[in-house]
């Protein structure tokens with residue numbers, strides 16, 4: 001049996017920023033994952049977010065569907081989303097609630113009389129997380145031997161499109177299919193993802209996605225820490241030096257809750273490779289193009305797959 005995964009622990013309050021930056025580099029090159037502690041988000045606030053998340057998901061489905069997802073904000077029901085579009089199953093066995101940038105007024109909120117303090121808890125959490133993300137990005141810049149304010153200078157942090165996702169993986173579904181996942185295999189689109197779970201296991205990573213058969217390893221959660229992973233945009237930004245690692249969540253045997261934040265850079269910031277050497281291709285892309293490329297790739301895969309299925313099942 002392989003040893004349990006060990007990711008570096010990054011302490012955001014540690015005074016020696018250069019040694020922390022080196023540790024980040026190691027985590028991002030080896031696994032694309034690390035733990036973040038002393039991140040400035042109170043444990044009490046995190047517990048409140050989990051409590052409010054569970055309050056929302058416990059509402060009757062008719063109530064939840066009143067806030068069904070629009071403009072990438074709101075409720076997504078069980079099986080409505082499938083992160084691995086190559087699977088032939090109906091969808092991932094999780095329900096979710098998305099909260100986008102606070103400034104644009106597109107978010108949907110439960111009524112205050114139904115879930116008191118729900119909106120204010122989520123808004124506070126959104127703000128606190130963005131400030132942790134900003135600090136973390138300056139360390140990531142240092143870890144790439146860039147100026148601390150590199151990401152600010154390229155405009156990535158002007159109105160970043162930060163999305164919080166509240167996730168609930170029900171534990172009582174009794175599905176016998178091996179192909180049903182809480183979240184099927186995927187990598188994240190953005191710069192970095194910060195994840196906090198309730199401690200119920202399920203998250204796994206695959207370090208070598210092209211190796212067959214794929215090897216999946218459990219990611220242990222760490223009390224009070226965020227699990228941070230590198231997304232596709234950062235992988236592109238670093239010319240593949242930092243890894244956007246394939247991961248998935250198994251269907252749990254008891255209810256599992258988690259909360260993620262996915263900050264996307266401002267849509268017009270330039271994602272040019274910051275690590276280049278002779279012979280390597282220097283790409284200049286806008287974050288929107290990277291997103292569009294990923295979306296187009298997924299659409300293409302889905303269309304190709306449906307054609308294959310039509311052929312084999314006339």
Ligand SMILES: O=C(O)CCC(=O)C(=O)O
Pocket residue numbers: 165167183188193195197203247248249258259260
């Ligand atoms: O719930 C988790 O542990 C991970 C969720 C995830 O990978 C995602 O939302 O992108």
Ligand SMILES: [Fe+2]
Pocket residue numbers: 186187188193247
């Ligand atoms: Fe993910």
